[in-house]
Amino acid sequence: MQNKLLKNDEYPPSEDTFFIANNIENEKGEYALDIGSGSGYLTKLLTENFSLVVGTDINCEVLQNQSSYKTSNLICCNASDALKIKFDFIVCNLPYLATDEILDIATDGGAEGFEIPKKIFDSTINNLKKNGKFVFVTSSLSNYQKLIDYAEKLGLKTRIMAKKKLFFEELILVEAIN
Numbered sequence: 001m002q003n004k005l006l007k008n009d010e011y012p013p014s015e016d017t018f019f020i021a022n023n024i025e026n027e028k029g030e031y032a033l034d035i036g037s038g039s040g041y042l043t044k045l046l047t048e049n050f051s052l053v054v055g056t057d058i059n060c061e062v063l064q065n066q067s068s069y070k071t072s073n074l075i076c077c078n079a080s081d082a083l084k085i086k087f088d089f090i091v092c093n094l095p096y097l098a099t100d101e102i103l104d105i106a107t108d109g110g111a112e113g114f115e116i117p118k119k120i121f122d123s124t125i126n127n128l129k130k131n132g133k134f135v136f137v138t139s140s141l142s143n144y145q146k147l148i149d150y151a152e153k154l155g156l157k158t159r160i161m162a163k164k165k166l167f168f169e170e171l172i173l174v175e176a177i178n
């Protein structure tokens with residue numbers, strides 16, 4: 001049987017990255033976290049308006065190789081597992097694609113596009129301040145309602161902030177307040 005290789009290349013700033021960036025550029029506060037920092041594009045954007053910004057990624061190599069959008073506080077871990085700080089603002093360009101297997105950790109969300117986002121939410125909830133805001137992106141190709149319902153189940157108050165139609169899917173940006 002052929003071995004399936006896990007792809008773990010850097011995810012370059014893409015349509016979903018810019019969609020999120022356009023919608024969060026006016027967020028301000030003290031502590032912010034970018035989960036799944038990747039190239040660091042969103043992490044760097046947050047440094048313009050927050051005093052302390054942390055970026056995490058499960059892929060240690062992409063953090064080590066950040067160049068154009070490099071910032072100071074990068075931690076390799078699942079979601080926010082390694083952190084004790086409570087953040088005012090957390091953003092995550094989730095691996096949201098509905099996939100049978102996880103072959104590309106940058107994009108594959110597992111069954112219904114829910115499996116990996118759920119793991120990330122279970123971690124994130126421990127690091128969001130009371131009244132803090134968590135913004136995540138999902139897609140019409142995933143079971144996004146299940147994800148929103150799960151955020152509500154964790155005690156977050158959700159609303160769809162914005163939608164963007166692409167050729168083959170619609171991106172859905174969700175705000176979840178603690």
Ligand SMILES: C[S@@+](CC[C@H](N)C(=O)[O-])C[C@H]1O[C@@H](n2cnc3c(N)ncnc32)[C@H](O)[C@@H]1O
Pocket residue numbers: 011012013014016017035036037038039040041042056057058059062077078079093094095105106107116119120
């Ligand atoms: C869609 S890319 C987004 C990258 C970048 N934030 C952007 O918007 O261009 C998702 C990123 O999440 C990371 N990731 C996947 N699962 C993760 C997890 N459980 N915890 C932390 N990061 C994760 C991937 O390695 C990848 O860099």
